[in-house]
Amino acid sequence: MRLKINFSIDKPVNLTFNYQYLLSSWVYKIIYKGNSRLGKWLHEKGCLFKGKNYKPILFSNVFFDESKVVKSPKHSCLQVDKGGYFYFDSFRKDICYALMEGTWQKEKVILNDKEFVITSVEIVKDPHWNSPFKAKTLGPICAPYVSNNKLQYSNPLESKFYDVIRNNLLNWYEIIYRKPSELKKDDIKITIDQSFNFKKAEKLIDFKGKKIKGYQFKFTLDAPSEVLEVAYRAGLGSYGSQGFGMVSEIGEC
Template sequence: MRLEVNFRCSKGTAINFNYNHHLSNIIAESTEKVAFSSDEQKPQSLHTFSQLYLKDYSISGGKMISGSEQIQWYISSPDHSFLETIVKGLTICGYVYLGDTLLEFTQARLLEHPYFYDEMDFTCMSPITIAHAAGGGKEQYSSIDGEFFGENLRQDLIRKYYIINKSFPKDENLSFYFDSKYMQKKSRPSRLINYDGKKIMGYMIPFKVKGSKELIEIGYHAGFGNKNDCGFGMVKVWHNTRG
């Protein structure tokens, strides 16, 4: 399931580029608000979210300066009730803080999900990252040119599938083909996100995926790669190759 969230801000509002942790906080605060008001346990679910989409903006002093009042944001999760809780929480709050920036919540709507084929093309709505433990308790981020980048994405989707369904998919085959022409055109295809003081490297690159429709669907709803709940790995359909 996928949620489109709409905010209103004043023209000229300045937004720092490193806002991922603020968006994570908005999700946490929204679910906490519902849990507090209804005396229910705070819901937990696999989820991911996109970067912010401003209808018009300029860049000044390392910040985005909004040229309009409209901001869109997308949240995705295989759990429909989790998204409903976020909408309830945002409705209760009315306003949210993106760091020091005040945004007014105006509306949200559930989007129809696409039909999934065994071969599809996606573009990124937030960077895809693959992390693994390195020495000294640090994390090391895999290069998209590395031998195991695609395989690690596949293994991660199998793990997510098992968490959701308590079983393994019938078809575990999946191959990734990242757009080499796009990478050649971009001088810096990677993105380095400062997540509340922690640097996370990811990639915003179109790609084709072939194989298990079950795993492709999990990637669409829960995110591809790691750190999805920090705003990594969200994609949208570029076109259905067999549609």
């Protein structure tokens, strides 16, 4: 179930480029406010799968009506104004309803000391799950892997990038449908758009002191309809609950 959270800004505000942790914290707090039992489960546990806890929430970048980079000798920031919105998704509707309930009780998006008044929360109509699915990223896709005991980040020009995406998709498939997938590697094909520009696509995010590298681009996903929905609900790659990997059909947003 996908939601669009709209908010207004009454005067220009300076905001850090790396707001993902701030938004993630706000999301958890609002879900807890809407349903404390569910919020506690989400924060402390989530979906246990193969010894790991998967958090079934996903949110996008924030899209502002007006924004510009403000540079200074010490540090640069993003100046935003007028209003903005972001998307939230989960395959668990009770989590989405908890978020909606929380926003009705706490009618502001709060990012550190910056407060934006929520004007509406919309339920976004699902796209048709038809393959090929022409899509774009609403948040950077991150495809990490461990090599020689070190965390590495693959990029869209490497086959490893797509292997990580496929493996994560199949993990979420099993979590959501509660059964193993019989799909093979070749059953899920991801083709980046010809407009891909490596420098423009690459994003380096500081998430509470951790540097996370991801990529934003247009692409085509060829896969069975149920896998398309998994990609839409859980995102592509890793760190979906931290603001990475959300996608939408081109023309939807």
